Amino acid sequence: MNSFFRRIVLIILIVTVSFLKAHSQSRPNIVWITSEDNSKHYLSLFDSNGISTPNIERLAVTGLTFDHAFSNAPVCSVARSTLISGCYAPRVGVQFHRKLQKVPLPNGLKMFPTYLREAGYYTTNNAKEDYNFIKNDGAWDDSSNKASYKNRKEGQPFFHVFNIAITHEGSLHFDENVIDKIPLEELPEPGRLQPNHPQTELFKYTRARYLSKIQDMDKKVGEIINELEKDGLLENTFIFYFGDHGGVMPGSKGYLYETGLHIPLVIHIPEKYADLVSYPQGSRVTDFVSFVDFAPTVLKLAGIQSPERMDGKSFLNPKSTPTRQQTFGYADRFDEKYDLVRSLRSGKYKYIRNYQPFNFDGLMNNYRYQQKAYEEWWDLYCGGKLDKTQASFFKSRPAEMLFDVEQDPFETNNLAQDPAYRKILLSLRHDLREWETSMPDLSFYPEFYLINSAFNNPVEFGKSHKKEIQQYIKIADWSLEDYDKVKKSISKTLDSSDPWERYWALIVASSFGQEAKEMQVTIKSIALNDPEKINRVRAAEFLGLLKIENPAPIMLQALYNSSDGNEALLILNSIVLMQDGSGKYAFDIDTNKIHDEVKSNEEVKRRLLYLMDQN
Structure with a gap:
């Protein structure tokens, strides 16, 4: 009897394993090809002022070209943190680039490749991560410059990421020797320069050099496609090509303009799995998609339910979904x-x-x-x-x-x-405010305070402080009203017991400029007496912006008194603004008076390097 039951159990196990293997093999492969630092403006597939990219265009013939695809952030670590989590960065605490402190993923959420691995996928990343999260070790079978889908088990579906760094902004950190070696005549035609850029030979050369990098990047895309074709995988592999955010001419990467956010996106749709997508192959898609949607989309293609804690929604579905026409962006540090x-x-x-x-x-x-x-x-x-x-x-x-x-x-x-x-203005203002308050947006606290008080569990901190954040947003939005309508509210809030209400009231006063000059007596008192060093700095900033008095003594004293490098970094931002802005105030910084803990902060070092070089 026992032998009989053992045979039955063995048969059931064999059938189950065979079923799971067959089910696993029925799932599509998914490849991401990501190019660094380029918006859609450099590819003729998206912009008449761009250059031809035949290999990316080849993907479009059998796939989809997205006319409105966006990174939610204009810089890599924040953009990639959004991609890997499917979450808006200001909600989960990963909105600052470079990270001064990594944060845990929200409770119950994993980096999305983990869900693919758990479902039988082989997941590989070659090779850039750059996440602001504490890494969960279950995301990748291999994440290195040797990672390849070719190392999977026979018949195992895979998710593979290939990162192309050719177009990174560092490629434009050239000196005069490069111009001599590779003159403009040997580069692609630069095309039209942006109207907000100086119309100079250097800007023309910079754009032409970047277009040559786009061509080199496209050749690399072609190599990856050819390798997949050689391996007989095109017929069952979705291939996403996209830029990791905008760039890289001045004023694009790092800024929420279209040149910083609007990315190229082309997705090859394999014939075998065309029924998973409602859009016809070879079509242009006008719906809006953004990075927060990429993780849910990949999981949907793999037949995996997205976690509820993700903010994004799949944009590739078997049946058509309501048209989307909005996308949000964020820029912090x-x-x-x-x-x-x-x-x-x-x-x-x-x-x-x-x-x-x-x-x-x-x-x-x-x-x-x-x-x-x-x-x-x-x-x-x-x-x-x-x-x-x-x-x-x-x-x-x-x-x-x-x-x-x-x-x-x-x-x-x-x-x-x-x-x-x-x-239109009021409608969009309302929609943005609703999005910020519903998350809620953690950035209405200074970063150093979040590091000290929130980053053990940013999402829970946001939930428990949602009312306070909504109040800070309300105060910040007084700057959109007529001054006479809100001046009493500003004045009252400058005396609030909540330091971050005072913080935002000071910023609003500075935003009004000369209109708020009547508050100078109160703000002078804050500059001398506020318990928060950053509020004393914000008050001095007001006095400096309005040219009431030199902000340097108060700002320098706050810098010297700080033992928190992250707090000091924000103080230094105001110092650079006062030095380089219209006030042109001089700062004689004595580094011997700066706390060693502050001087060990890598970002503080950058600021001090610049400031000391100017003096």
Whole structure:
């Protein structure tokens, strides 16, 4: 009897394993080919001013070309953290580039390749990760520069990522010797320069050199496709080609303009699995998709249910889904440079909310300015040789901006104050605010405070502090009202017991500029007496922006008193703004007075390197 039952159990196991193996083999392979730092503007498949990319175009013949695909962030670590999680970065605490502290994934959520592995997929990444999360070890069978789908078991489906670094912005960190060795005549025709760029020979050369890198990148894409074809895999493999965010001419990577977010996306649809996708092969897709949707899409193709904790939704489905026409973007810290900007693209309109509008776009960022074109742009501005559109990169911005990107693709004509667009402005403002408050958006606390108080569990912190965050957003949005309507509220909030209500009231006062000059007595008191060093700095920033008094003594004292490198980094952002902005204040920094813990912070080192070089 026991022998009989053992035979029955063995038969059941064999049948079950055979079924699972057959089921596993019936699933498609999925390949991601990611090129670094390029927006859609450089490929003729998407833009008439771009260059031909025959291998990417080859994918489009048997696949889908997405006219409205977007990274949610204009820089790699934040964009890739969104890709690997399917979550909006400001909700889960991974919105800052470079990470000063990694954060855990939300409770119950894994990096999405883990779900593929658990379902029998072989998952490989060659080779860039750059996540702001603490890595979960179950995501990859192999993540290295040797990782290959070829190492899987026979018949095993695979998910493979291949990263192409040829187009990274570092490729444009050249010196004059390169121009001598490879003259403009040997490069592709540069095409038209953006209207907000200086129309110089250096900018032409920089764009032409970048187009040559696009060509080299396309050749690499061709090599990967050919290898898959050689291995007989094209007929059962989805191939995604996309840029990891925008770039890389000045003012693109690191900024929420279309050149920083609008990416090329082409997906090869294998004939065998065409029934998994409602769009016809060879078509152009006008629906909006963004990085937050990529993880759910891959899981859907693999027949795996997406976790509820993901924010995105699959955009490739067997049946057509409601048309999507919106995408959100976020920009916070980039290396040592701080900002707080949010965007919403809805149809042909783009809404950008600058929460600290006095932080001009061109504020020094050491890595960016290794590009000669950035240096030239700044030098031309300082020399008064730019027109109004070109000079705007180095001037304070409006708190909110609205663009018709079909008519104005490089976002140079702000429609926010035009009465004809008032209804559209209010609608997009409302939608952005709803998105921020519903997450909620953690960035309404300073990063150093989040590191000290929230980053053990950012999502739970956000949930338990949702009302406070909503209040900070409400205060921040006073800058969108008439000053006389909100000045009493600002004045009252400057005396709040909540330090971050005071923080935002100070930022709003600075946003109003000279209109808020009457608050100088109260703000002077805050500059001298606030318990929070960063609030004393924000108050001094107000006094400096309005040229009421020199902010240097207060800011330097706060820097010297700080023993937190992350706090000091935010203080240094204001110091650079005061030095390089319209006030041109001098800062005589004594590094001997800076705490050793502060000086050990890698991003602080970048700021000090620049500041000491200027003095």
